[in-house]
Amino acid sequence: xxxxxxxxxxxxxxxxxxxxxxxxxxxxxxxxxxxxxxxxxxxxxxxxxxxxxxxxxxxxxxxxxxxxxxxxxxxxxxxxxxxxxxxxxxxxxxxxxxxxxxxxxxxxxxxxxxxxxxxxxxxxxxxxxxxxxxxxxxxxxxxxxxxxxxxxxxxxxxxxxxxxxxxxxxxxxxxxxxxxxxxxxxxxxxxxxxxxxxxxxxxxxxxxxxxxxxxxxxxxxxxxxxxxxxxxxxxxxxxxxxxxxxxxxxxxx
Numbered sequence: 586x587x588x589x590x591x592x593x594x595x596x597x598x599x600x601x602x603x604x605x606x607x608x609x610x611x612x613x614x615x616x617x618x619x620x621x622x623x624x625x626x627x628x629x630x631x632x633x634x635x636x637x638x639x640x641x642x643x644x645x646x647x648x649x650x651x652x653x654x655x656x657x658x659x660x661x662x663x664x665x666x667x668x669x670x671x672x673x674x675x676x677x678x679x680x681x682x683x684x685x686x687x688x689x690x691x692x693x694x695x696x697x698x699x700x701x702x703x704x705x706x707x708x709x710x711x712x713x714x715x716x717x718x719x720x721x722x723x724x725x726x727x728x729x730x731x732x733x734x735x736x737x738x739x740x741x742x743x744x745x746x747x748x749x750x751x752x753x754x755x756x757x758x759x760x761x762x763x764x765x766x767x768x769x770x771x772x773x774x775x776x777x778x779x780x781x782x783x784x785x786x787x788x789x790x791x792x793x794x795x796x797x798x799x800x801x802x803x804x805x806x807x808x809x810x811x812x813x814x815x816x817x818x819x820x821x822x823x824x825x826x827x828x829x830x831x832x833x834x835x836x837x838x
Contacts, residue, residue, distance in 0.1 A: 593635040600627045601643050605650055612655065620655035621647065621676035628680050629687065637688040644680050648673060741834040743818060744774075746790055748828040757835065761807040761816060779806035789820050790831055798823040802836055 588596065604627035608620075624647035632640035652662055656669050665673075742755045754774055758764075762777040775783055782805045789801060799822045804815040817836040822829065 588635060593639055597631045597635055597639045597643055600630050601646060603627070604647075605654075608651075608655060616655070617657055620651045620672065621680075624651055625676065625680050625683075629683055632684040632687045633691075637684050640684045640687075641681065644677060644684070647680075648677060651676070743833045743835060745830065745832040747825070747830050752790070758807075761835075763808075777807065777809070779809060782806050786820075786833075792822075794822040794824065794829045794831070796824070 601624070604623040608623040624643075628640050628643045628647060631643050649662075652665075652669070652673065653660060656665075656672070739755075740757065743758045743761065744752050744754050746752045752774070758774070762774075764777060775787075778786065785803060786805065789803075800819050801822075802817060802819045805818050806813055806815050819834055819836040821832045821834065824830070
């Protein structure tokens, strides 16, 4: 948990002041023992919550408060006996060592958290790449499936329209319309189909396609004459490489 500098200072002061008040209230009971024990706990909490810098400062303040208020002679800083010096060194050395150990452990934990975050990010990136690979593989499979279907049943295709481009005529259209010369313009091939059926075909070619693959069957007369045979055809519509593809083929009898 991150704290602002002001929150850290106020929190450290609260912990240190609480330790001082508690030790001061217990002074009549436990004097002259344990002048620094409550301060040790406060300094370790400060190191854990707010970092080693404020904790080391708290050690200096605690050493002054403990020596001044809880070491005989009280309310003075001297003269110091050998036992007083030993207590002071014991307090400062143990507390500083514990603070440094806590800081080292927190740095280790932080480093491992960073490593875990990096590993998590890399794992997400690898998953995204794998999803992209699967998507493109699936798209390629769908493309090859469509191409295989078109090439396998190519002889049944009359015409097709891809995207917003012009209609592409196949040899079967020439055979059904009995056209003996190449058709060069849009008006030429439309003039070969019966006007009523041509209106129906143009309407179906202009309709937007749905997301799913569709097949519509209807009849066409590939001539301008009235009394001629009609051919059952099927218009297949679907998305191919992100664009609409419509294939008109001769339906099975």
